[in-house]
Amino acid sequence: MATTRTDPSRGRRLHRRHDRSFRPKRTPTALHLLMNIFAEFHAVLAKSLDALVAEGKLPAGLDLSRAVVEPPRDITHGDLSTNAALVLSKGAKMKPRDVAELLSAKLAADPRIAGTDIAGPGFVNMKLKPEIWRDLARSILTLGEKFGDGTMGGGKKVNVEYVSANPTGPMHVGHCRGAVVGDALAALLEKTGHDVTREYYINDAGAQVDVLARSVHHRYREALGENVGPVAEGLYPGDYLKPVGAALATEFGTKYQTAPEAEWLTLFRERAIAAMMDLIREDLKALGVVHKVFSSEKNDIVGKGRVNEAIEYLKSRDLVYTGVLEPPKGMKPEDWEPRPQMLFRATQFGDDVDRPLAKSDGTWTYFAADMAYHLDKYRRGFERLIDVWGADHGGYVKRVDAAVKALSEGRATLEVKLCQMVNLLDKGEPVKMSKRAGTFVTLRDVVDEVGADVVRFVMLTRKQDQHIDFDFAKVREQSKDNPVFYVQYAHARHRSAFRQAKANFADLDTSDAALAKADLSRIGDADELALLRMLSGYPRILEAAAEASEPHRVAFWLYDLASTFHALWTRGNADPSLRFVLPEDRETTLARLALVRNVGITVASGLRLLGVTPAEELR
RNA sequence: GACCCCGUAGCUCAGCUGGAUAGAGCACUUGCCUUCUAAGCAAGUGGUCGCAGGUUCGAAUCCUGCCGGGGUCGCCA
Structure with missing residues (x-):
């Protein structure tokens, strides 16, 4: 695994690049806008260090990358604190306290610092002149809500893909966490200087959209007055398909009432998907989520031959072969039988096993299409890809990560943010939901009842890899628990x-x-x-x-x-x-x-x- | 069996990517409305950071191994 979270060098590098590049520019005419005090004083720290090196009091070539300027835990320690002496002592071959003495004296000379002292094993604490805070206040008033805007991203293109719910029905509450987290993450990256594209991947090429089409056909016949009885087992029973069936009945009359499936399946599927996507877009809008790009698996990836292109590319790199997978140990699939399959050598890129690309009926697996989709994103100029998924897709991360590495020759990075489940409760009792049985709470219901503000904030009051209990009774209360x-x-x-x-x-x-x-x-x-x-x-x-x-x-x-x-x-x-x-x-x-x-x-x-x-x- | 996530106060959770005496809400105890909206504030009680090793100046945080909970595991998406 080499995702961001587990790569220890990554954060450090970014920090340093940012801090070093931050040089406060003073123009005599305009008010110097204080944006990030900690970054500014990190620069002061670096300058002090340079001076000490020039004076021969510290050796050259010290690594300041691990030194931070931060607020001390206890405000009696001052306004700013740095661990620089502790971090530098080894390279300087001096005791931390001795390095701290040198730094402390040097920093105290800065006109904005009222005083410094040394504490504990060698922290240097700084007390700033109160005027700093007043400068900050004026800066915030001048900047308005631009306060906090950062340059960390350097204008780099980032693609954030989130929600991507299947177009088979309205969104249910389980979807809203990913929607909110993805949306807030996108906004956060924009705020910190990234060029963000918010994207939705429509899974409209699989077998389930055929099921959707058949479900709509049932509603279509129903709308024509036929006594169709209850929705057959295995079809989507929700009422939300009734208007779609009714619209088709109005438009085509009885034309497809008894026609064989082959005559209407494609038409009904397309109409149904379009209707469901309208529904989903409305649901998302009610939650305040608006995507810029909607990519269709069927039209933009499979239909354009992107899967073939991706596979051909992999073949040219000898990353595709036909082989037989071992059954997973510890569990015994009853219908398991060894079968030769077209496989991607995912293990060469950190995955646990090689992954199948084609189903036995010859069509591509979901993974093959998803692989091509990620290649498509890369070709559109995104070297940083972020996917927000539900935690139940955790087992899928490594193979897509492997695919991105292989297809971009290591130039693109994928970060998958897994959102843990939302436990839906009412007065502490679990609410049972089943999409197939049609008994589920829609996102819209929740938003209409408690408001988008509450839903969004509640979804952000947990780290994303932590479960959330979403209790209707509590959220409805609109009490101080909220x-x-x-x-x-x-x-x-x-x-x-x-x-x-x-x-x-x-x-x-x-x-x-x-x-x-x-x-x-x-x-x-x-x-x-x-x-x-x-x-x-x-x-x-x-x-x-x-x-x-x-x-x-x-x-x-x-x-x-x-x-x-x-x-x-x-x-x-x-x-x-x-x-x-x-x-x-x-x-x-x-x-x-x-x-x-x-x-x-x-x-x-x-x-x-x-x-x-x-x-x-x-x- | 393998992989991923989680384990911090009675409960629900933060903990700024390794820093100083581990924090907040709820609950419980005690105060504060002739009101800049009390949907608020102040104080108190409450911890072997799952367990055991390791890494170093320093570990809730990083590494290893266990224990416990959740998720996932070829042709679903």
Whole structure:
């Protein structure tokens, strides 16, 4: 396996490239926009190190790639902390504390650093001048929701394929996790400077779409008034096919009522798939998910001979052969019989066994088509492919990874994000669902009932490889168990503070531009500065989340931010002098509104990234 | 049998890709509304990070082996 998650060198490399390339440019005329404080001070650290090398106090060629500048766990340790001395001591052949002494003295000379000290085994802690936080506040007001935009991706093309539900019916709740995770991941990658394409793969070439066509034919006859009885075993029984059958009845009358299957199968299949895709697109739209590209297995891959091309390519590399697979050990398939098959040498690329490409009836396996599809993505210029799948497809990862490696000669990378199951519950009791029996809860039902905001946020309150319990009773409650309200409430409160300000100062200019000019030296309370310090972590969180492909981190961070803001807000209850709006003090009000607006901008940015509406008010 | 994921407070889960004294919500105990919307806040109780080794200045995090739970395993998609 060589996916991103298991390749330890990958993250490091990206970090370093980003950090090194970040050189704050100071233009005397414009305000220097503080974007990522940690990246900036990593640059300061590198400069200090260079100086120490030039002075001969440290040897040249030290590897700074493992050194990080981060917020200390405990704020009494200062604003920034670096492990540089610990990381460098070995290469410098010095004790960590001694390296720390040198770095500490050098860093203390930076005009923006108020002081440094050494702690523990050799951490260097830095205390920044409060003016830094006020610069940050002004920067956020100037940037607006661009705050947090990053260049980490370097404009690189990334293809994110997600949902890709079979076109045999409306989406059920189980699909919505992948939809939300994929969508948020795509947004996150865009925010961090990637050129993202959101894509959906339509599995419309298999046997199941023929079943769909037959199911529609049943509904068609039904619509013509024929007494067809219940839907036959093995067909899709859902009512959602009735309108499709009815439309065909209107259009073609009795033409295909008794005709042999061969006469209508293709037509009915195409109409049915088109109708189902319309349905699915509507469902996705209700959830706020919009794909840019829909690739059809049948029309874009198989029909265009892409599978043949892929196989021919592999054959030319001697990666295809005819062989007989061993039955899997430990389980005894009853109908197992050894059979020669066309196989792809997946084992040469890290898979456990070689994989079949053709079925016994001569048609391609799903894998063969999927392989060709991934080659198609690569040929469209994507060297980074991300697929979001359900965890039940976990056993399929290695072979597609092997295929991508083989077909791109190692130039393309595939990351598969597996989303664990969503356990659907009602008051703690499992809800039974069966698509074949037609008893399943649709995504639409859930979205209509609790709203897209709640569905989306809940789906992001777990790491994707962790199970989620989605309990209707709880989600319906719209109580404080629902973290989405907690975060939205922070945004609503920020709006409320502005309404309050207008009520007290009718003529007050509270535009972001005006707030950026406020006298921010009036922001001095420890909790106020702590809030700004927290906001400074936003770009950092986005980068880390993007690098790990873990959008849930943004949701958790927003929750923490909301918590910090609520705490500050509530202090005003006990001590009116700490309120944001002070009817007696226009200037301080303006400064505090600037702070509040910083929170509002950042919460809105984060929520929008996750596809959740920043609420104006919650009542 | 093989492969993948998970195991952290009573419960549900985070833990910033190896850092300092392991965090949050729920639950439980105790306070805060003549209100900048209390859908909120503050404090307290609660941990052998599944077990055992290893790697190093340092491990919940990385490696190995076990234990427990889930998922998957030729011609379904």
